Amino acid sequence: MSQTQSVTFKNRTWDVAATLRLPEGFDAGRKYPAIVCAHPISSCKEQTSGAIYGEALTRAGFITLAFDASTQGASGGEPRFLEDPSTRVEDFRCAVDYLVTLPYVDEERIGVLGVCGGGAYAANAAMTEKRFKAVGTVVAANYGRIMRDGDLSPDAALKTLEAVGKQRTAEARGADPLIVGYIPFANQAERETAGVTDVDITNAIDYYLTPRGQQPGSPNKLRLTSTGAVVGWDAFHLAEALLTQPLHVVFGSVPGAFGSYSDGHELYRRARSSEKSIQIVPGASHYDLYDQPEATRQALEQLVPFYKKHLGG
Template sequence: MTQAQSITVKNRSWDVAATLRLPEGFDAGRKYAAIVCAHPISSCKEQTSGAIYGEALTKAGFITLAFDASTQGASGGEPRFLEDPGTRVEDFRCAVDYLVTLPYVDEAKIGVLGVCGGGGYAVSAAMTDRRFKAVGTVVAANYGRLMREGDMSPDAAIKTLDAIAKQRTAEARGADPLIVGYIPGSEAERAKAGINDIDIVEAVQYYTTPRGQQPGSPNKLRLTSTGAAVGWDAFHFAELLLTQPLHIVIGGVPGGFGSYRDGLELYGRARSHEKSIQILPDTSHYDLYDKPEATSQALAQLVPFYKKHLGA
């Protein structure tokens, strides 16, 4: 059986909570390849990044480390519920800092896998941390693009920034922080709002029901923290800096989060000489979170990809 250990990783002055998984027959005298697994935006390590992909990759022989983003889940950091790209990307670097202190991790064989927004952050981290030797993404979404597009109106980004500026001023003058949800908090709330995009529909089905619901994923976002994301892009400089082997997994059913087109864009822009893209027909964004028929197909290519470029 695989072994799971609760550990912490230091990011600046706080602890990042993580689950370190060790493969069956683990031998501390050996050297293992390791993979950092990153959760979607609004998610936590107990959901798809750790419980699905982290566990499967560990069963395939890798050490995996799935972490909660700083200020979210069981991780420390203040103020709470930030979605700040700079801090999110630094979490990845700190995860590698931890792995390279373990005598049974081969520092030349560390990879990264990110799901949804975690995939965008994983790409950004790999571009500036050369310790990542192979990059895998599952329905990777570019959070910066999402924030700029907003409601898809011509000046969506400007309207978003104006609203954030107004709220920051109010909070500077003593108003309570504005904590909002990433998605509708229930099926009834979604229906009342008339939101029928497949990604939102399935996000509510995943996050607000026993299927995926977890205490570390409370659907809380500090609004003012998103200003930095509007001026950030997950794939910035991919043509220059993303050279590691890359495998991209996307579902063939497009939705509002844009992971289908982001996957195609990433594939086209990445400088990586060895890159591949896997498009699963009739598969949605959230099918690739936990539906066995989808995740098994993704892993059928991800596992050989990592074994080729990292060993096991």
């Protein structure tokens, strides 16, 4: 079993909460490769990024650092429940700043892994954070693209921005902040009543709002006004020029509303990386690759050798 430590590191003036996992037989006198693990949009370090992928990679011999995004989970930062791309990406840089202070981490062997929105943030961060030597993504979803697609109407993004502007005006005049949910339905019955059958939305409810994956650090809360910045953001912008590290992209063969199937193909196609690989897990949907044993086993069967090749074991 890995050893786990609750740690913090700084982003600007606040503490980012993280779980540091050390391999079995850890020897503080040695130098180890390390992997930063980033959670999905609306998630936390106790879910898939840490408990599934972080734990498995640590069993494979890597030190892993799974963190809660700033303003979310157990991390500090105000105002709460932001989904702010620039702050999210800075979290990754600060995570590396922390790792390089640890005498048992080899600063030349640090990688990154992100799941869902965390995967797209990881790819984006790696474009300007070259201390990451290898990049892995699992069902990477470009949150800016998701917000722009909205209800798939041509004016979806414009409607969102109009709503954000009106809410900012209301809050400037003294109204309470508007905190909404990432997940559009409170339960499966509500989803069924609305006639929504999409696999990603169905499984999001199951993962986040039932004991399957529910965690206190993932309360399904989003500050609406923060989404204005997201609408104008593209996680893969400049990937053709700046994403140069070895890259392994994992997603399932079953497409869903969150678009990780198409985003995975796009990231792989656009990355400048001279060494890049793509893995499509047969029969797996987006959320199968969060925690389902067979789907995650297949993902890790290629992720572990990928990191061992590029970071050493």
